[in-house]
Amino acid sequence: MxxxxxxxxxxxxxxxxxxxxxxxxxxxxxxxxxxxxGYEEEEEAIGQNEANDLHSAFRRDKFLLRQKHMSINQKYHVWDDQGATILFIERPTHLLKNIIAAFGFIFVLVLMIGGSIGLIAALDKQLPDAAKAVIAIVGVIGGIVLSVFVLIALMPRRHIHFYSDEQRGEELLKILQDNKVMLFTATYTVLTPDGSLLGRFRKNYFYNLFRKRWYGFDAEGNPTLIAMEDSLILSLLRRLLGPMFGLLRTNFIIREWDPNGPPGRILGEFNRKLTLLDRYVLDLSDDRTRTLDRRMALALGVLLDTGERR
Known part of the structure; x- marks a missing residue:
């Protein structure tokens, strides 16, 4: 190594x-x-950089992720490099709540448009054509706006939960989706089991038009890392040609990040394996002293899949 x-x-x-x-x-x-x-210095640095109460599942440099298909919720199993399962991750879809939100959207829209049509029909002889047109326009536009507000209010946020096993007996980490609607930016907050802030991740959809980027921050808001697509040329080809049956699969390079300078040293990589199933490798071997918190790294790995809707 x-x-x-x-x-x-x-x-x-x-x-x-x-x-x-x-x-x-x-x-x-x-x-x-x-x-x-030397190795002794690196081992000492690793001990200083890792929390004493860090769960054993995070005390490693390589994580293998496999997404479980044929499931309503998004689920991942995390293995070590020996093939043993060490973590179970779940992001609920909230199917019932989304159905209720959709019905609420349709109900309010139909109610507003139907109400405007009914009002026009009831006052047909008393209203001039211009007034009827105004009522119709207000009914349609108002119905759309109010329906969108109802949809946003009823839509659930999709948080991500990390457990020690599939029985969900012990929660080890949590990623909160900060906003229900993510038009231009998306932000996620990473929390420990006791609710302590570990860090945040952010992406800007405008920057992602040509090359996908995710930015990481520590609990104090200081920038810590940037995850970028492995190549600008490949990223443009992916947008033009699509994944090409996995041949142009999206991989990310994770680096230290200083907003006032170029990206720093490489900390690791997040690569999709060339298989029919969704399998990924988060390799942090380059970060030998583990300056990057492995909990934040694994949270980033999950977001690079589910946050990109891959």
Missing amino acids: SIAVQCQGCGANYKLKDEFAGKNVKCPKCSEVIAVP
Whole structure:
């Protein structure tokens, strides 16, 4: 496994072989001496970066996700690299509530338009044609506007829940959908089981026209990461040609993010496997010191699928 280092002189990033662990090397660009961390230093850094009460399911660098099909709710099983199930994730669809919201939309729309038609019919002889036209227009426009408000009010938010197993006995993490309607931006809040804020994710639909991006923030609102499609050329081809039976499947690169500068070092990748079923690999091996909270990383992985409606 390679060791990721960064030159303090010029900021260049390198991946070195394991044989350089604990040694000093010279940067080929600026000749600055780089101290390569040894395994003991990395293990100590990992211990400092991970919470003491972190569930064992999150104490790893690789997560395998498989979406369960033939189910009303969106469900995922998460495996370790040995194939053992370590987590169960569910995003309820709320089918009944959505049906009620749709019926509410139709009922209000029919009521408003029908009421305007009935009013025109009742006052047919007393009203001039111009007044009838105004009543009809107000009935239609008002019906549409009021119906949309009713639909939004009745529509449920679709939160995401992480459990230790499929019996849902222990909830380990929760992702809240902040807004019911997401026209231009989408934001999600990640919470621990006790309700403590862990971080947030945001995407802008305008930016996603050419290349999909997700932005991550910590609990204080500081930017921490950016997840981008692996290639601008491939992202344009995906929009023109579609997934091409999985040959142009969407993969993401996860990097450190500074809004005032270019994307930082690579933290990991989220790749869709070339299979008929929806299977994904979240690989964070590049983040050897685990500066990225694995709970936030896995939350991002799920959002890169369900949040993109893949």
